[in-house]
Every structure is written in C-alpha cells, then in structure tokens.
Amino acid sequence: MTPAVKTILDKYESDSPATKANLAKILMHGRLGGTGKLVILPVDQGFEHGPARSFAINPAAYDPHYHYQIAIDARLSAYAAPLGMLEAGASTFAGQIPTILKVNSSNSWATSVDQGVTGGVEDALRLGCAAIGFTIYPGSEHIFEMMEEFRELAAHAKAVGLATVLWSYPRGGDLPKSGELALDVGAYAAHMAALLGAHIIKVKLPGDHIEQKDAKKAYEGFDSSTQAKRVAHVVQACFAGRRIVVFSGGAAKGADDVYQDARDIRDGGGNGSIIGRNTFQRERGEALAMLDRLVSIYQGAE
Numbered sequence: 001m002t003p004a005v006k007t008i009l010d011k012y013e014s015d016s017p018a019t020k021a022n023l024a025k026i027l028m029h030g031r032l033g034g035t036g037k038l039v040i041l042p043v044d045q046g047f048e049h050g051p052a053r054s055f056a057i058n059p060a061a062y063d064p065h066y067h068y069q070i071a072i073d074a075r076l077s078a079y080a081a082p083l084g085m086l087e088a089g090a091s092t093f094a095g096q097i098p099t100i101l102k103v104n105s106s107n108s109w110a111t112s113v114d115q116g117v118t119g120g121v122e123d124a125l126r127l128g129c130a131a132i133g134f135t136i137y138p139g140s141e142h143i144f145e146m147m148e149e150f151r152e153l154a155a156h157a158k159a160v161g162l163a164t165v166l167w168s169y170p171r172g173g174d175l176p177k178s179g180e181l182a183l184d185v186g187a188y189a190a191h192m193a194a195l196l197g198a199h200i201i202k203v204k205l206p207g208d209h210i211e212q213k214d215a216k217k218a219y220e221g222f223d224s225s226t227q228a229k230r231v232a233h234v235v236q237a238c239f240a241g242r243r244i245v246v247f248s249g250g251a252a253k254g255a256d257d258v259y260q261d262a263r264d265i266r267d268g269g270g271n272g273s274i275i276g277r278n279t280f281q282r283e284r285g286e287a288l289a290m291l292d293r294l295v296s297i298y299q300g301a302e
Contacts, residue, residue: 001024001028001034002028002034002035004034004035004036005024005027005028005034005036007036008023008027008036008244009023009024009027011239011242011243012199015158015199016158016161017161018160018161019158019161019162019163019199021161022098022130022131022161022162022163023130023131023163023199023200023244025098025130026038026040026077026078026098026130026131026163026200027077029076029077029078029097029098030074030075030076030077030097030295031074031075031076031295031299032076032077032272032295032298032299033077035298035299036271037266037271037272037298037299038077038078038200038244038246038271038272038273038274039074039076039077039272039273039274039275039291039294039295039298040076040077040078040079040080040100040246040272040273040274040275041067041070041071041074041076041078041079041080041274041275041276041279041280042079042080042081042100042102042133042274042275042276043064043067043079043080043081043085043276043280044080044081044082044085044102044105044276045276045277046082046085047082047105047106047107047118048105048106048107048108049108050107050108053108054277054281055280055281057281058280058281058282058283058284060284061280061281064081064084064085064086064088064089065088065089065092065093066280066284067079067081067085067089067280068089068092068093068096068097069093070279070280070284070287070288070291071097072093072096072097073288074287074288074291074292074295075295076097076291076295077098077272078097078098078099078100078130078131079097079098079099079100080099080100080101080102080133080165080274081099081100081101081102082101082102082105082118082119083101083103083118083119083123086099086101086127086129087127090127090128094128095128098129098130098131099127099128099129099130100129100130100131100132100133100165101119101123101124101127101129101131101132101133102118102119102132102133102134102135103117103118103119103120103121103123103124103132103133103134103153104116104117104118104119104134104135104146104149105118105135106135112140112141112142112172113137113139113140113141113142113171113172113173114137114140114142114145114146115135115137115146117149117153119132120153120156121153121156121157121160121162124157124162125160125162129162130162130163131157131162131163131164131165131199131200132153132154132157132162132163132164132165133164133165133166133167133202134149134150134153134154134164134165134166134167135166135167135168135169136150136166136167136168136169136192136193136196137169137170137171137172138168138169138170138171138188138189138192139170139171139172139173139174139175140171140172140173141172141173142172143172143173147196150164150166150196151196151197154196154197154198158197163199163200164197164198164199164200165198165199165200165201165202166193166196166198166200166201166202167202167203167248168189168190168192168193168198168201168202168203169189169203169204170185170186170188170189175211176211178209178211179209179211179212180204181204181205181206181207181209182206182207182209182210182211182212183206183207183208183209183210183219183224183230183233184210184211184212184215184218184219185206185211185212186203186204186205186206186230186234187206187233187234187236187237188212188215188237189203190203190234190237190238190245191237191238193238193243194237194238194239194242194243198243199243199244200243200244200245200246200271201238201243201244201245201246202245202246202247202248202274203234203245203247203248204247204248204250205227205230205231205247205248205250205261205264205265206230206231206233206234207230208224208225208230226264227260227261227264227268228263228264228265228267228268229268230268231247231264231265231267231268231269231270232268232269234268234270235268235269235270241269244271245270245271246265246270246271246272246273246274247261247265247270247272247273247274248273248274248275249261249273249274249275249276249277249278249279250277250278251277252277252278252281253278255290258275258278258290258294259293259294259297261273262294262297262298263297263302266297266298266300272298273294273298275294278290279291
C-alpha cells in the first residue's frame with residue numbers, strides 16, 4: 001500500500017475492509033499501481049454499437065481472449081466487460097488482472113434512452129471480479145428507474161465487499177445533443193454519480209460550453225479555457241476530489257488527441273482514462289504502444 005492509495009481509500013469512510021481491498025486491488029495493479037492513477041480497458045461496445053462496428057476494423061478483437069490479453073500485456077489497472085465477455089475468458093485469465101462486470105447495457109436499436117440489467121452481483125462474485133459497473137443516463141425519462149436499479153445493485157455489491165463503477169452519461173429528455181458534453185452538464189452528471197455512492201465515477205471529457213440557462217450565472221467569471229481546467233471542475237464536483245474520477249476515451253480519434261486528453265486529465269487532477277475503441281480498434285502492436293505511452297503520461301514522464 002502506497003501513501004497515494006491509502007489517501008484515496010481513507011476518503012471512502014463508510015466502506016468495509018473488503019470493499020476497500022477490492023478498490024486497492026485496482027489501484028495497486030499494473031504499471032500505474034500505487035500512483036493513484038488508472039488506465040482501464042472497457043469492452044462493452046459490441047452491445048452498444050454491434051460487433052461489426054466495434055471489431056471489423058481489427059478482426060482479432062472479436063475474440064474475448066484478445067481483450068483480456070491486451071489488458072494484461074499492457075499491465076493496465078483493470079478490464080471491464082459485460083457478462084458473456086468475462087465468462088469467455090474467466091478461467092484462462094483468472095487472477096491476472098482485476099475485472100469489472102458491466103451489469104447493464106443498451107443497443108443501437110433501442111427506441112428509448114435506457115439500459116437493461118444483464119448481470120448481477122452473484123455473477124461478479126462467481127467470476128472473481130473486483131467491482132461491478134453500471135450506466136445511468138441523467139436526462140433520460142428513465143433516469144429515476146436507473147438510479148433505483150443502481151441503488152439496489154450497489155447496496156448488494158457493497159454488502160459483499162465489491163466496489164462500484166458508475167458511467168454517468170447525460171442523454172435524453174430535454175437535453176439536446178449539443179448539451180451532452182457541456183461543462184455544467186458533465187459536472188452535474190459526475191456529482192449525481194458521487195451522490196449515488198459510486199466508488200469510481202466515469203464521465204466524458206467536458207467541452208467549453210454552458211448548456212443550462214439556470215446555471216449560466218453560476219459560471220460567470222469561471223475560467224474554462226483549457227481542458228485541464230474543465231477536468232479540474234468535474235473533479236471538484238465529485239466531493240472536492242474525494243472520489244475517483246476517470247474519463248472516457250470517446251469515439252475513435254487520432255493518437256495525438258488521445259495523448260493530449262491524457263495530459264489534460266492528469267493536469268486537471270483526474271484519476272485516469274477508461275479507454276476502449278481508441279485502443280482495441282487499432283492493430284495489437286499499435287494498441288500496446290498507445291497504452292504504453294498513456295501509462296507513461298500518467299506517470300508524469302511527458
């Protein structure tokens with residue numbers, strides 16, 4: 001246990017030793033182990049976008065073992081995936097990397113902004129996971145049902161010593177597409193995740209835009225000119241930095257943009273990246289090189 005990790009764990013005042021041990025398992029694993037920084041590989045895009053849109057560009061990625069191995073070879077902090085993906089490699093890779101069971105998912109045909117529960121706490125325990133992961137869509141007409149689902153799953157997870165990771169993506173309802181990445185909206189979504197009791201909060205990188213009319217006055221004079229400053233504000237919204245906050249990699253983009261995002265997350269006080277398509281949609285060698293450089297950035301090497 002390093003001082004950086006102990007400081008983080010001390011901020012989770014209500015959690016059991018078992019839950020803190022699972023958080024520590026993630027925080028102490030891989031090349032970033034002990035630094036308080038994280039790089040997590042999430043592979044739930046097959047559910048969200050379909051297999052061809054997710055994996056055809058790199059056919060090796062159709063195989064769940066490919067993703068386990070990438071996460072292990074890159075010495076990442078954890079690997080997150082839905083039930084079937086984890087089951088397909090659970091025995092082969094048992095104990096080699098902390099895993100996070102994503103317990104709800106959607107698909108590209110859905111007509112409402114919602115997700116179905118596709119796994120449970122018992123599945124996570126059976127598979128040896130350190131945590132469960134869940135998505136909410138603040139703004140959706142189904143948000144309160146999603147919050148209630150998470151409350152029940154999180155209570156069960158904490159009771160048996162698992163950690164929780166909450167994807168909080170503003171979407172739906174009266175929120176226009178242009179507002180999904182607004183700074184005020186992103187900070188609000190992150191704060192909701194903290195209020196719901198998540199241990200690790202996953203949000204998107206915010207843009208330099210204030211969407212909510214009623215929030216504009218509160219942001220008068222606020223300097224949001226750089227992405228690092230916007231990251232710092234999202235971290236501030238998560239109990240003044242008392243919760244672990246990681247940021248998604250988003251849609252596929254150029255390598256230089258991926259690296260700059262990581263620098264901004266680091267400089268803004270974020271805990272790291274949870275990055276999927278920008279790695280596994282690249283050829284294995286290129287993906288490993290990208291992950292190696294991301295880790296180096298979070299280590300402060302550049």
